[in-house]
Amino acid sequence: MGREAHSNKGGGGRREGQSRHVPVMLQRCLDMLAPALEAPGAVVVDCTLGLGGHSEALLSRFPEARLIALDRDKEALRLSGERLAPFGDRAELVHAVYDELPDVLDRLGLASVQGVLFDLGVSSMQLDDADRGFAYAQDAPLDMRMDQTTGISAAEVLNTYPPGELVRILRAYGEEKQAKRIVSAVVRERDKEPFTDSARLVELIRDSLPQAAKRTGGNPAKRTFQALRIEVNGELTVLQRAIPAAVKALAVEGRIAVLSYHSLEDRLVKQVFAAGAANTAPPGLPVVPERYQPRLKLLTRGAELPTEEEVAENRRAAPARLRGAQRIREDAE
Secondary structure (H helix, E strand, C coil): CECCEEECCCCCCCCCCCCEEECCCHHHHHHHHHHHHCCCCCEEEECCCCCCHHHHHHHHHCCCCEEEEEECCHHHHHHHHHHHHHHHHHEEEEECCHHHHHHHHHHCCCCCEEEEEEECCECHHHHHCHHHCCCCCCCCECCCCCCCCCCCCHHHHHHHCCHHHHHHHHHHHHCCCCHHHHHHHHHHHHHHCCCCEHHHHHHHHHHHCCHHHHCCCCCCCHHHHHHHHHHHHCHHHHHHHHHHHHHHHEEEEEEEEEEECCHHHHHHHHHHHHHHCCCCCCCCCCCCCHHHCCCEEECCCCCECCCHHHHHHCHHHCCCEEEEEEECCCCCC
């Protein structure tokens, strides 16, 4: 579920954070937002700055646009700050969670913006830093907080949540069919010794699953780790607030592009966009008044998937789903 692949091939003496990045479905995101960002003075918000690959491309492609970029991860802001330094005051980086977008725009004195981009999920920086505990492939402290200055860790969730709540989280956020088996094992083991690291959890999941379940869908710990990460960071709760807020922030003719990495995120985005693109008039009206007309026009038919070439360039693009919408009317008074 990572966003940017990166490598240091030929990097030599590059500074940290300056390695080559391959943001997911970059060209399609830029093309989708382009009609709204080509006018002088356009403002675009990158709600998920990460390592700054999408932001750098937006600033390069639209030389008269101004960028506001949000991230809850201070390390991401530091690294991206280096990367985006050549753009000077065209880039404003803000330490914020993306549902805080209305407050950020208010503080900056902006009533509306022309473009918004979301690239959801975990950034490569977080996945590839073993100490953060996001990846199940390497042993690390069970942390998973995107903002390490606040909130509870994945270890605290595992060690303190009631069994029924853990089962709900694994089913709802990880779509884990074996949730009950895994949680039974977790509760049994945490009573002996609290969980602190990822390797012990991965081993426990492997041991508690039936053979058939281990043979499908890659690493058997993947779904549990996804569920814990979503819970720790309140990702779906935040997204439920953030997508409507971003749509509301769009000026007429403004555009929004959202990259999701699992069905729960994608469904939420789809619902907000569909509601905005719907005619809300009561049935039978001979003429539909302005206040019932759609506010949005959908820019994708369903969700667009990455091409084979895009996945070859960045294997973390494989689960990505892209949806876009354009604001066509002001909200009804």
